[in-house]
Amino acid sequence: xxxxxxxxxxxxxxxxxxxxxxxxxxxxxxxxxxxxxxxxxxxxxxxxxxxxxxxxxxxxxxxxxxxxxxxxxxxxxxxxxxxxxxxxxxxxxxxxxxxxxxxxxxxxxxxxxxxxxxxxxxxxxxxxxxxxxxxxxxxxxxxxxxxxxxxxxxxxxxxxxxxxxxxxxxxxxxxxxxxxxxxxxxxxxxxxxxxxxxxxxxxxxxxxxxxxxxxxxxxxxxxxxxxxxxxxxxxxxxxxxxxxxxxxxxxxxxxxxxxxxxxxxxxxxxxxxxxxxxxxxxxxxxxxxxxxxxxxxxxxxxxxxxxxxxxxxxxxxxxxxxxxxxxxxxxxxxxxxxxxxxxxxxxxxxxxxxxxxxxxxxxxxxxxxxxxxxxxxxxxxxxxxxxxxxxxxxxxxxxxxxxxxxxxxxxxxxxxxxxxxxxxxxx
Numbered sequence: 001x002x003x004x005x006x007x008x009x010x011x012x013x014x015x016x017x018x019x020x021x022x023x024x025x026x027x028x029x030x031x032x033x034x035x036x037x038x039x040x041x042x043x044x045x046x047x048x049x050x051x052x053x054x055x056x057x058x059x060x061x062x063x064x065x066x067x068x069x070x071x072x073x074x075x076x077x078x079x080x081x082x083x084x085x086x087x088x089x090x091x092x093x094x095x096x097x098x099x100x101x102x103x104x105x106x107x108x109x110x111x112x113x114x115x116x117x118x119x120x121x122x123x124x125x126x127x128x129x130x131x132x133x134x135x136x137x138x139x140x141x142x143x144x145x146x147x148x149x150x151x152x153x154x155x156x157x158x159x160x161x162x163x164x165x166x167x168x169x170x171x172x173x174x175x176x177x178x179x180x181x182x183x184x185x186x187x188x189x190x191x192x193x194x195x196x197x198x199x200x201x202x203x204x205x206x207x208x209x210x211x212x213x214x215x216x217x218x219x220x221x222x223x224x225x226x227x228x229x230x231x232x233x234x235x236x237x238x239x240x241x242x243x244x245x246x247x248x249x250x251x252x253x254x255x256x257x258x259x260x261x262x263x264x265x266x267x268x269x270x271x272x273x274x275x276x277x278x279x280x281x282x283x284x285x286x287x288x289x290x291x292x293x294x295x296x297x298x299x300x301x302x303x304x305x306x307x308x309x310x311x312x313x314x315x316x317x318x319x320x321x322x323x324x325x326x327x328x329x330x331x332x333x334x335x336x337x338x339x340x341x342x343x344x345x346x347x348x349x350x351x352x353x354x355x356x357x358x359x360x361x362x363x364x365x366x367x368x369x370x371x372x373x374x375x376x377x378x379x380x381x382x383x384x385x386x387x388x389x390x391x392x393x394x395x396x397x398x399x400x401x402x403x404x405x406x407x408x409x410x411x412x413x414x415x416x417x418x419x420x421x422x423x424x425x426x427x
Contacts, residue, residue, distance in 0.1 A: 034420060036160050041412045042405070044068070045152035046134070049127040049144040049403075055181040056085070058116040059093035061148070065116075065155055065175055069099060072159040082190035088178055089336075096176050096185045099158060100195050103170035111172040111197035111384065112157055112419055114150030114204065115179030115186075115375055118142070119397050127403075133394075134403040145403040149391035150203030151175055153411045157419040168420045172197050176375050182220055182338040186378035197384055199350040201418050202376045206390030208411035209363045211354050213387055214343030215370040215377050216269075218296040219307050220336045223314055225278075227321075227329040229287035237324040239285025242278055245329055246289050248317035258309040262297075269297030269306050270371065287329075296371065298341045307335060339377035343369065350387045357417040361410055389414065 053061040062081070069079060079099050085092030097116070103109070118125075122144035126137040136143045158173050160166060172194050176185035206212075225246055230239030250273050253259035262269045271294065278289030293310060297303035314331045322328045344351055346367065358365040376386035392407030 041156040048148040052123045055117040056092040072163040084188035088184040099173040107169035108198035109170040111200040113174040115176040118144040143401040145393040146396035153415040157415045186375035200386035202388045205393040205396045217341035221293045222334045223291040225289040227287040230285045240329045242289035245317045249314040252313040267302040271295045339373045342380045
């Protein structure tokens with residue numbers, strides 16, 4: 001829990017609508033738009049970041065969201081979990097959390113989403129305020145603002161609407177699971193539970209003024225290497241080291257420019273060997289190794305080329321390592337497309353709506369294309385065009401991760417504006 005928190009008086013003064021207008025926003029009719037309780041929003045994100053919840057273990061965070069929704073007066077019969085976690089490659093504690101609400105006005109349905117899970121280094125986060133930022137008090141632990149800040153933005157919008165009975169279009173709120181391990185929750189979402197939204201807004205990392213309208217596609221690769229076990233001291237020549245095969249293949253990829261930042265003939269992508277598991281003793285030639293890797297690119301053809309080069313490197317390495325009897329090991333590769341790349345047109349209704357919401361708080365929207373996957377990859381593939389908006393997170397997936405407090409509060413303002421916007425939007 002935080003050890004230092006700005007006083008409500010100071011926070012209110014710094015974040016009042018009039019203060020924001022005096023800096024950059026002209027007086028317009030949008031100034032009548034309702035403001036969220038930013039003190040409460042900040043308290044929510046501080047509590048959420050302290051809840052452990054790596055991928056597949058999102059249960060406690062989901063329970064927190066449900067409890068706060070119920071406290072705000074959300075009827076229990078419109079809060080549901082789907083069963084995505086039963087169909088994901090790794091079993092999880094719960095499915096996607098979905099709140100589907102009828103609107104007070106007959107307008108196209110809007111969807112607000114964020115993901116519940118954090119990366120493993122954020123388990124044990126102890127959020128503390130340091131100046132204008134929130135950090136983890138433990139220097140060995142990430143903060144978890146990715147994406148508990150997004151969870152808080154979406155939760156804040158829902159709580160404000162139900163508690164204050166604000167006018168709103170039909171809304172679907174969704175908190176996804178297992179985003180950090182391949183967008184699994186969004187990939188396997190029960191679309192029938194969403195109510196056919198026409199516009200979708202997804203909150204994830206970065207600046208709240210940055211509108212991500214496209215993202216890369218990515219393959220996940222599991223490589224299983226089978227060698228031959230032998231006594232490492234008495235008869236090493238009879239063994240075939242699976243570790244040696246893996247080492248040769250990875251060195252080959254690095255040496256030839258197919259690992260890390262991959263640039264070939266004007267094409268661009270990335271690859272990474274992220275996990276190696278094998279061996280239990282130093283006196284045994286290791287006969288089994290599992291390697292997990294990924295390949296990404298906005299260009300599907302070049303992404304497939306990276307994948308092919310990874311396979312070639314491991315097959316070359318298998319041919320290079322043999323024992324004194326000429327026997328070699330084996331390798332099997334299992335690949336899965338985690339998500340396909342996408343790019344929304346700049347006049348897509350969700351993009352124009354998000355841009356207008358940013359402008360109502362006196363900032364200018366910035367359009368961006370991401371080199372990582374976001375839940376919007378799968379939402380868009382499901383026929384729900386989604387723009388992704390940041391919440392003030394900095395240094396995601398690092399122990400030095402921070403949350404910019406002012407930017408997070410702006411994200412909450414933008415979120416409530418998008419959730420309560422009752423003007424007609426062409427779809």
